[in-house]
Amino acid sequence: MTARRLLQIALVVVVLAYPIVTAGSPVWQRLGALVLLAAISASAWNIVGGYAGQVSVGHAVFFGIGAYSAVVAFVHLDLPPILGAPLGMLVSVAVAAVIGVPTLRLSGHYFSMATIAVGELVRVLSSTSDWLGGAQGLGGPAMPRTVFDLSFVSAMPYYYIFLAVLAGVLGLTWWIERGRMGFYLRAIKDSERAARSLGVSAGRYKLYAYMLSAAFTSVAGSLYLCMFGFVDPESGFGILLSVKILVMAALGGAGQLFGPLVGALILVPLEELSNSLLGGQGAGITFVVYGAIIVIIARFLPSGLLSLLERRPNAPTKAAPVNPSPASGHAD
Amino acid sequence: MVELSRRAVTIGAASAAFAFARNAAAEEVVKIGVLYPLSGNAASAGNYAKMAVELGADIVNKGDPELAKLMPVAKGGGLAGLKGAKVELVVADNQGTPAAGQNQTLRLITQEKVVAMLGCYQSGITQTASAVAEKYGIPFLTPESTAADLTDRGFKWFFRTTPIATNFAKAYSDFLEEQKAAGRKVGSIAIVYENTEYGKSTSTAIADLFVKEGRNVTMKVSYSANSTDVQPQVLQLKEKNPDVVIFVSYTSDAILYTKTMKSLNWKPEIMMADAAGFNDPAYVKSMGPEAEGLISRSAFAPGKPGSIAAICDALYRKKSGGGGLEDGSARALQGFLALVDALNRAGSTDPAKIQAALKATDMKADQMVAGYNGVKFDDKGQNTLGSSLLIQMRNGEYVPVWPKVKATADVVLPYKGWTK
Numbered sequence: 092m093t094a095r096r097l098l099q100i101a102l103v104v105v106v107l108a109y110p111i112v113t114a115g116s117p118v119w120q121r122l123g124a125l126v127l128l129a130a131i132s133a134s135a136w137n138i139v140g141g142y143a144g145q146v147s148v149g150h151a152v153f154f155g156i157g158a159y160s161a162v163v164a165f166v167h168l169d170l171p172p173i174l175g176a177p178l179g180m181l182v183s184v185a186v187a188a189v190i191g192v193p194t195l196r197l198s199g200h201y202f203s204m205a206t207i208a209v210g211e212l213v214r215v216l217s218s219t220s221d222w223l224g225g226a227q228g229l230g231g232p233a234m235p236r237t238v239f240d241l242s243f244v245s246a247m248p249y250y251y252i253f254l255a256v257l258a259g260v261l262g263l264t265w266w267i268e269r270g271r272m273g274f275y276l277r278a279i280k281d282s283e284r285a286a287r288s289l290g291v292s293a294g295r296y297k298l299y300a301y302m303l304s305a306a307f308t309s310v311a312g313s314l315y316l317c318m319f320g321f322v323d324p325e326s327g328f329g330i331l332l333s334v335k336i337l338v339m340a341a342l343g344g345a346g347q348l349f350g351p352l353v354g355a356l357i358l359v360p361l362e363e364l365s366n367s368l369l370g371g372q373g374a375g376i377t378f379v380v381y382g383a384i385i386v387i388i389a390r391f392l393p394s395g396l397l398s399l400l401e402r403r404p405n406a407p408t409k410a411a412p413v414n415p416s417p418a419s420g421h422a423d
Numbered sequence: 424m425v426e427l428s429r430r431a432v433t434i435g436a437a438s439a440a441f442a443f444a445r446n447a448a449a450e451e452v453v454k455i456g457v458l459y460p461l462s463g464n465a466a467s468a469g470n471y472a473k474m475a476v477e478l479g480a481d482i483v484n485k486g487d488p489e490l491a492k493l494m495p496v497a498k499g500g501g502l503a504g505l506k507g508a509k510v511e512l513v514v515a516d517n518q519g520t521p522a523a524g525q526n527q528t529l530r531l532i533t534q535e536k537v538v539a540m541l542g543c544y545q546s547g548i549t550q551t552a553s554a555v556a557e558k559y560g561i562p563f564l565t566p567e568s569t570a571a572d573l574t575d576r577g578f579k580w581f582f583r584t585t586p587i588a589t590n591f592a593k594a595y596s597d598f599l600e601e602q603k604a605a606g607r608k609v610g611s612i613a614i615v616y617e618n619t620e621y622g623k624s625t626s627t628a629i630a631d632l633f634v635k636e637g638r639n640v641t642m643k644v645s646y647s648a649n650s651t652d653v654q655p656q657v658l659q660l661k662e663k664n665p666d667v668v669i670f671v672s673y674t675s676d677a678i679l680y681t682k683t684m685k686s687l688n689w690k691p692e693i694m695m696a697d698a699a700g701f702n703d704p705a706y707v708k709s710m711g712p713e714a715e716g717l718i719s720r721s722a723f724a725p726g727k728p729g730s731i732a733a734i735c736d737a738l739y740r741k742k743s744g745g746g747g748l749e750d751g752s753a754r755a756l757q758g759f760l761a762l763v764d765a766l767n768r769a770g771s772t773d774p775a776k777i778q779a780a781l782k783a784t785d786m787k788a789d790q791m792v793a794g795y796n797g798v799k800f801d802d803k804g805q806n807t808l809g810s811s812l813l814i815q816m817r818n819g820e821y822v823p824v825w826p827k828v829k830a831t832a833d834v835v836l837p838y839k840g841w842t843k
Binding site: 116117118121125218219225226227228230233234244315319320321322323325326363366367370371372377378 | 461462513514515516518519520521522523525526527529530533534546547550551554557558559570572576577578619620621623624
């Protein structure tokens with residue numbers, strides 16, 4: 092048994108045991124669930140933003156669709172919110188197709204700008220729809236009616252649900268990464284023109300990546316709603332959300348399997364702890380600290396934290412690098 | 424070795440003493456979680472509310488000789504019902520997001536062990552934050568979130584001191600009834616409202632109640648608060664010429680309406696506004712002389728010298744180093760004082776006892792900082808006595824004119840508008 096194998100097993104044990112170990116501290120337990128939830132949307136973004144290199148700054152659209160689908164299932168159909176998740180995925184994929192066909196023709200930052208515009212458009216539209224609760228938003232079940240409402244006091248059930256979903260997203264990403272589509276996407280990222288000239292149907296694969304990414308971001312939105320029980324246009328479709336998803340993936344390492352998870356592992360605790368420790372002062376210093384750390388990482392590690400490992404002289408350079416993240420080994 | 428163990432003993436003794444001291448201190452402190460937007464786009468309102476709550480804690484802990492004559496909890500030296508326990512505020516920032524609001528509430532309850540929660544300004548954040556308090560069985564009091572459905576969730580630990588849109592509508596209706604009795608024309612009423620959530624929900628609440636009370640709403644005019652021209656709306660009003668107009672508007676549109684009514688030379692018999700834009704200091708400063716006789720509402724008026732409201736206003740001025748209490752900060756302070764009143768009567772930090780005390784709350788009008796008739800919660804946790812004051816623009820500033828008991832001046836009608 093190699094040291095790497097031992098390390099992997101240890102990480103799996105840590106990941107699986109985390110909510111049990113932290114059972115005495117609901118805040119720490121919840122932090123674990125928050126990290127996983129953020130990692131789901133960032134990993135979903137990674138498929139199109141990281142692997143295909145199409146930097147979407149409007150992923151909140153899909154997150155919001157997921158969250159609103161879940162709350163609409165409850166408010167208008169009287170179903171458990173989570174049953175809205177499949178609907179959210181379908182709507183997100185359809186919306187991704189509608190947005191993607193024209194905008195994915197744009198290259199570089201023009202695509203990013205188009206996604207920002209669409210995001211803002213959807214946010215404004217949602218705030219004028221009475222059916223979606225307008226600017227005030229909609230709330231999920233106030234009190235859990237059955238266990239299917241996924242409304243728990245403890246964060247432990249959320250943790251394991253999020254972990255399973257994240258494992259699914261990462262598993263699928265891993266599968267894509269090693270398959271034909273992964274090669275196509277990397278080729279498109281390096282040079283779309285070159286990829287096209289070699290017969291890669293760039294437009295089609297970019298669209299596939301975008302739709303897949305949208306579907307999983309939507310799931311994250313639905314899960315968010317189950318946990319927090321409320322969504323309004325700002326928390327569902329706000330541009331800050333799109334930026335957060337992007338920053339998390341970029342910070343950890345965009346285009347790498349575990350990059351978004353590493354980003355979430357750093358940023359989510361940083362955000363929560365800085366707000367807990369400094370927020371009460373009321374000077375907005377939280378965001379100063381938060382921003383400063385992002386700037387520092389961006390300055391000194393532009394290709395993400397995972398690049399630190401690659402620089403290590405004796406690090407393995409094969410396809411499966413040492414995974415610094417606890418979710419290695421697929422904890423399912 | 425000997426040296427080492429001696430040191431260990433010393434450290435052990437010291438830490439034991441420290442732990443004991445902490446325990447002793449812990450018994451004299453009662454922690455209240457305070458959650459407001461201290462960053463984000465509502466940070467200004469949140470910081471004013473925070474300052475008001477801090478003033479409340481000062482009143483309880485340090486006391487105020489003048490206030491002590493009027494209010495039992497203002498004698499200083501903490502809460503008498505809890506053997507003089509001091510109130511300790513644990514302030515947190517909800518960052519203007521429902522998620523942060525919920526995360527921070529969990530922290531305040533499970534880590535800081537607060538015995539009650541106060542907050543959160545934005546209704547959406549109050550919704551997610553109070554859901555956590557409900558699950559943990561910790562009383563949650565909102566002094567200012569007005570979304571109607573917050574008290575329709577069947578929560579047992581949720582309380583709200585602020586009046587909501589239907590209460591405001593009732594105040595307008597009662598006021599118009601009095602004017603009718605005094606011989607003014609109130610036969611046709613127009614409601615002009617901006618077309619987002621605030622305007623829509625408020626105008627609906629007013630119209631529904633007016634219809635129920637048999638008032639004749641003849642026009643409902645909606646518009647976008649971002650408009651740069653409201654001539655069509657004002658011409659529409661001019662043509663139908665209603666006796667009463669009620670505006671539900673933000674700031675820039677309020678200014679625009681006031682200007683346009685002057686330029687088109689039209690004014691109703693009675694012009695009223697649902698606070699918001701018309702209460703913005705920017706409006707009052709620039710449009711005050713153009714809107715003489717305008718009626719608006721407020722949860723706060725300093726009232727007569729020597730009243731609780733007037734004393735708190737002066738204390739707040741000293742603390743803020745500038746402006747006095749206004750609608751938002753007065754409601755926050757009122758919410759805090761209602762919570763402290765319950766804590767004092769509960770005589771315990773047991774959440775169930777605090778909840779029971781909150782349910783039994785019966786504060787009278789003369790105990791109010793805000794312009795309520797008192798604080799008394801119904802089964803849903805809504806304050807049934809949360810009324811509103813009406814204020815009138817006089818020589819460029821608002822003075823309280825209704826109801827009579829809280830008025831410092833008489834109502835002067837008809838609406839005069841521009842003075843030159």
